[in-house]
Amino acid sequence: MRTVIRQRPCDSLDDISHQLREAFLALRQAIEAENPVVIVVSAPDLLGQDSLEGAALATGLVGLMRAATFEGSGKGWRVNVLAIDPEAEPPAEMLDIATQNGSLNGQILNLGSGHFGKIVP
Amino acid sequence: MKPPCALVTGAAGGLGFAIARRLSEAGYALLLVDMNPAVSDVAARLATAGARFDHCMADLSTEDGITAVSEAVLATCLPLHLLVNNAGITRDARLQKMTSENFDLVIEVNLLAAMRLTLGLASQFADGSSVVSMSSRAALGNFGQANYVASKSGLIGFTRALAQQWSPRVRANVVSPGLVDTPMTQAMPDDVLAKLVQKVPAGRIGTPEDVANAVTFLASEQASYITGQVLTVCGGRSLAP
Numbered sequence: 136m137r138t139v140i141r142q143r144p145c146d147s148l149d150d151i152s153h154q155l156r157e158a159f160l161a162l163r164q165a166i167e168a169e170n171p172v173v174i175v176v177s178a179p180d181l182l183g184q185d186s187l188e189g190a191a192l193a194t195g196l197v198g199l200m201r202a203a204t205f206e207g208s209g210k211g212w213r214v215n216v217l218a219i220d221p222e223a224e225p226p227a228e229m230l231d232i233a234t235q236n237g238s239l240n241g242q243i244l245n246l247g248s249g250h251f252g253k254i255v256p
Numbered sequence: 257m258k259p260p261c262a263l264v265t266g267a268a269g270g271l272g273f274a275i276a277r278r279l280s281e282a283g284y285a286l287l288l289v290d291m292n293p294a295v296s297d298v299a300a301r302l303a304t305a306g307a308r309f310d311h312c313m314a315d316l317s318t319e320d321g322i323t324a325v326s327e328a329v330l331a332t333c334l335p336l337h338l339l340v341n342n343a344g345i346t347r348d349a350r351l352q353k354m355t356s357e358n359f360d361l362v363i364e365v366n367l368l369a370a371m372r373l374t375l376g377l378a379s380q381f382a383d384g385s386s387v388v389s390m391s392s393r394a395a396l397g398n399f400g401q402a403n404y405v406a407s408k409s410g411l412i413g414f415t416r417a418l419a420q421q422w423s424p425r426v427r428a429n430v431v432s433p434g435l436v437d438t439p440m441t442q443a444m445p446d447d448v449l450a451k452l453v454q455k456v457p458a459g460r461i462g463t464p465e466d467v468a469n470a471v472t473f474l475a476s477e478q479a480s481y482i483t484g485q486v487l488t489v490c491g492g493r494s495l496a497p
Contacts, residue, residue: 148368152360155406159359163352183416183484187375190417191367191410198395198409205397205405206351241397256412256486 138165171213171234204241261333266343268292274464280307316369335382341370341389366407393434419484427483434490458491
């Protein structure tokens with residue numbers, strides 16, 4: 136079993152709070168169930184190229200992933216971020232890689248070409 | 257000639273005071289904001305150093321607080337040349353023991369309040385002005401701080417988007433301090449602190465002035481070609497094993 140947490144379109148501060156809390160609770164539940172987790176974020180939001188709210192949310196979710204792997208990599212917690220086009224569905228093979236490769240943890244897997252030449256946070 | 261005006265949130269804390277003092281030395285008039293009444297003591301200490309300042313008590317997690325700050329800016333600090341989003345809190349706990357309430361609170365104070373204030377002051381900024389937001393090296397990951405890490409990482413995303421949307425009128429950057437000598441680190445047991453310092457390649461704990469210098473640089477004309485960036489002030493800790 137794996138848990139997939141997906142960023143939704145976000146256009147308000149309340150929604151940032153709501154989606155981060157939802158992700159935090161889902162992440163905690165997955166860890167308790169010993170499920171690997173993939174957090175799917177919008178690639179343009181990760182680069183700050185779309186809305187202010189979306190950018191804060193996407194990088195907030197990355198922070199959640201980093202906090203979880205920092206705290207739990209030694210206990211076997213596995214959490215990665217997959218950044219994709221907001222209109223796209225996450226490819227199943229990438230979800231497999233993000234959850235089944237034992238040495239891949241705490242990483243951002245960035246699909247698409249928007250990050251070429253850019254700093255990824 | 258009227259001095260440029262800087263608004264510093266979280267001004268009653270150790271970092272806030274150091275930032276305010278350094279900005280004052282750099283010639284800024286200051287509007288100091290904090291929900292802690294001790295902000296008036298900070299103002300008094302700065303006054304003895306000859307600073308030009310006003311202060312405002314406000315809870316930035318409320319609309320009333322944002323309104324109070326906006327009114328203070330209109331009354332004393334127009335146009336605004338610099339906003340330093342420095343207010344922040346911690347509510348640490350292991351991820352599995354962290355409450356939803358403490359998760360929400362840290363996101364609200366550290367991330368959403370900074371966004372709300374920045375956006376609420378949008379029309380008050382002078383051309384060529386700057387926003388500097390305080391994140392943390394912990395945004396790269398830290399133990400027992402899922403709420404804090406998410407909030408400080410979110411602030412980086414907000415700043416990167418803000419830099420693109422508000423250019424060229426306003427620049428936006430982030431300072432990410434590492435281990436710094438503040439009341440929080442002073443409260444640590446000596447042996448714990450010593451072990452943390454051992455991991456810092458610079459071989460010492462950072463000072464509030466180290467951080468204040470970074471803020472002042474990013475706000476200055478010398479940094480006029482820098483926007484959307486993160487300046488990590490951690491003595492190399494973010495690189496070392």
